[in-house]
Every structure is written in C-alpha cells, then in structure tokens.
Amino acid sequence: MQNRDKALEIMENMKKVIIGKDEVLEKVLICLLAQGHLLIEDVPGVGKTTMVKALAKSINLSYSRIQFTTDLMPSDITGLSIYNREEGNFVLKKGPIFNQIILADEINRTSPKTQSSLLQAMEEGEVSIEDHTHELKKPFMVLATQNPLEYQGTFPLPEAQLDRFLMRISLGYPTATDEKNIIRNHYKGKKLDGVSPIANEEDILKIQAEVEEIHVDDAILQYIVGIVNTSRSHRDIHLGASPRASIDLYRSAKALAYLKGRDYVIPDDVKMMAPNVLAHRLILSPEARIEGRKVQEVTQDIIKKTYIPVVKAVEN
Structure with a gap:
C-alpha cells in the first residue's frame, strides 16, 4: 500500500x-x-x-x-x-x-x-x-x-x-x-x-495493482454472493443483479478497504458499496412499482436480509 x-x-x-x-x-x-x-x-x-x-x-x-x-x-x-x-x-x-x-x-x-x-x-x-x-x-x-x-x-x-x-x-x-x-x-x-x-x-496503474492485492476472505466472498443471490429472489425484483455485479462489488469493496488503510476487506466495506453497485442493475416488479416502492429502498432491504459473516482479523 x-x-x-x-x-x-x-x-x-x-x-x-x-x-x-x-x-x-x-x-x-x-x-x-x-x-x-x-x-x-x-x-x-x-x-x-x-x-x-x-x-x-x-x-x-x-x-x-x-x-x-x-x-x-x-x-x-x-x-x-x-x-x-x-x-x-x-x-x-x-x-x-x-x-x-x-x-x-x-x-x-x-x-x-x-x-x-x-x-x-x-x-x-x-x-x-x-x-x-x-x-x-x-x-x-x-x-x-x-x-x-x-x-x-x-x-x-x-x-x-x-x-x-x-x-x-x-x-x-x-x-x-x-x-x-x-x-x-x-x-x-x-x-x-x-x-x-x-x-x-x-x-494510477501502481495504485490499481495494489488494490488487486487486497485480501478477501472466503466468508466475504460468500457474503457478496449472498447479497446478489437475494436480489434475484426478492419478491419486489423482476430482474436481479448479474454475476458481473458480484465481480464489481468485490472490486469496489477492495478499493474502499485500500482507501481506509486496510489490506483486507471487512463486511462493512461490502455493505457500504452494495447500494451504489446494485441499484442501477435491478428492475422492480410491476407490483412493486404500483405500490410505489423505490429501487434504493428495495436494495437496502436486500442487504438487511443477507446474513453478515463474522470474519477473523487478518494478521500481517
């Protein structure tokens, strides 16, 4: 770093x-x-x-x-x-x-x-x-x-x-x-x-290379996949996020951890980036639109419903 x-x-x-x-x-x-x-x-x-x-x-x-x-x-x-x-x-x-x-x-x-x-x-x-x-x-x-x-x-x-x-x-x-x-x-x-x-x-190329080296625990990967999978099965969502969204959430969480001075990702990094990474990829169901639901609101609901893993601190 x-x-x-x-x-x-x-x-x-x-x-x-x-x-x-x-x-x-x-x-x-x-x-x-x-x-x-x-x-x-x-x-x-x-x-x-x-x-x-x-x-x-x-x-x-x-x-x-x-x-x-x-x-x-x-x-x-x-x-x-x-x-x-x-x-x-x-x-x-x-x-x-x-x-x-x-x-x-x-x-x-x-x-x-x-x-x-x-x-x-x-x-x-x-x-x-x-x-x-x-x-x-x-x-x-x-x-x-x-x-x-x-x-x-x-x-x-x-x-x-x-x-x-x-x-x-x-x-x-x-x-x-x-x-x-x-x-x-x-x-x-x-x-x-x-x-x-x-x-x-x-x-910039050096910084991007350093971001790629940020450690992501397997439990964090499962958390990312869990959020994206929940978007595909949520009752208010007609079209959920793609695998590309999982990759982008993974990359953005690493970049956030880097800026915060950590060489590893924590669940809060994923949680913080998820709304901006997911919201524009989701399409609400007709019923949700009739009810006046907002995609940002549904995105927050998806995050709340996804189990947050407990990750052990990474020893340097």
Whole structure:
C-alpha cells in the first residue's frame, strides 16, 4: 500500500472545486481504483462536468468530452478509416474514445445504436473499427451523465449498458453554506485553477495493482454472493443483479478497504458499496412499482436480509 497517500491526495485535490461532497468524491475515486466505469445520474448544474474535469486534471490523463445527441453516430465516438489518395491506403482517424478519461455527457440523449458503441470499450478495453481491433490505453474510465427527470428526446439505457457501469452515484444539491462557497469560488473565476496534476498514468496503474492485492476472505466472498443471490429472489425484483455485479462489488469493496488503510476487506466495506453497485442493475416488479416502492429502498432491504459473516482479523 505504498501509494495510498497518493490516492488520498487525488481526492483532496478534487475537494478544492467540489465543495461539501466528500462521500461522492470517495466513490468516484473508488471506481477509478477498481478499474470500473461510473454513471452519474443527477439534475443539471450540480457540478457533474466540473467533477470529471477535476479528476482528469488531478491525475494528468488524456481527457475528452463527448456530448451525446440524437444525431451522434458510432463513428463519431470510435473513429473511422479514411482513404489516403496520396499513399493509396486507409488511415485511422481516432475518435474521442481513444482518450483515458471519457465524459459521456447526457448519454441517454443518443440512440441505442450509438450507446452500444461504448460497450466493447467499457468491457474489454478495446475498439473494433471495420476489420481491426485497437487496444485502448490504460488506465481507461468512462464517466457518463444523465438527467433522471427529463424524458422527452431521451433513450433509456438498456440493461446490458447499465451493467457495464461499476456503480451509479448522484451528487445532489449542496447545503446552503456550501452553495455560498460555490458562488464565491465561481465569482472569483477559480473553478479548476486550483487543481494541478498530482499523479500520473504510472501512479494510477501502481495504485490499481495494489488494490488487486487486497485480501478477501472466503466468508466475504460468500457474503457478496449472498447479497446478489437475494436480489434475484426478492419478491419486489423482476430482474436481479448479474454475476458481473458480484465481480464489481468485490472490486469496489477492495478499493474502499485500500482507501481506509486496510489490506483486507471487512463486511462493512461490502455493505457500504452494495447500494451504489446494485441499484442501477435491478428492475422492480410491476407490483412493486404500483405500490410505489423505490429501487434504493428495495436494495437496502436486500442487504438487511443477507446474513453478515463474522470474519477473523487478518494478521500481517
């Protein structure tokens, strides 16, 4: 865990521009360290784009913002081959997906065909253009935003796309005190001026490798599987979480343990990450929707019904 302090510095750096959202920033960092992708679902104007830019600037990785619209084509994201008359061959014109931090802004405003162009990149870290497959540079992370209250002109993300996101978060509105500080910072023109690169590509890869070495007891694995299995049999759930959800819960719990300074996972790590990892993957039953049940509420019920194991402390 030699590079843990560097990871904490990244979060402190982001706090300079994202005020009063420490828990949210921790989850963004967890997602990065767990080598996952993040879905940010919130109303406009709460700082989603600023947060992603602050992350990219803090870790000094290549960044691109893709504004998803109804006329956006898959080739606008992945790129395409263009014929070069002078040389008599095809030359690849890379799209924005070839960067390392991708802001997919208002992802639900484009067609399912264009949305699906992200699937291969998010799952396999590569892009197929015509007959050739191109590997994307690591670390690679997609942070997508969508407005949950706006339905006109939008295309809901299909289950296959949602399942590629390690977790879903929401910033929410700031408190009155935090909002005053946000106004002051914006008026002074600071915004991202106070954010400087404090880590690089090599640092992030080292941290991600250290996270992979975090110990997970077999009882913790059983706890993860138990939570996911309960989601599949719960009376209010029509479609439960997939095995990919189990893997993502495992990875995110390890990242949280790492940030907390432990080289092993405890049940509370799993319990804390489960709502953000599971909620966007679950589909409520028609009866539950009629009763006015919320997926967040059902997720908490699933966690409560799952037996919490007793794990012995790991001796160093």
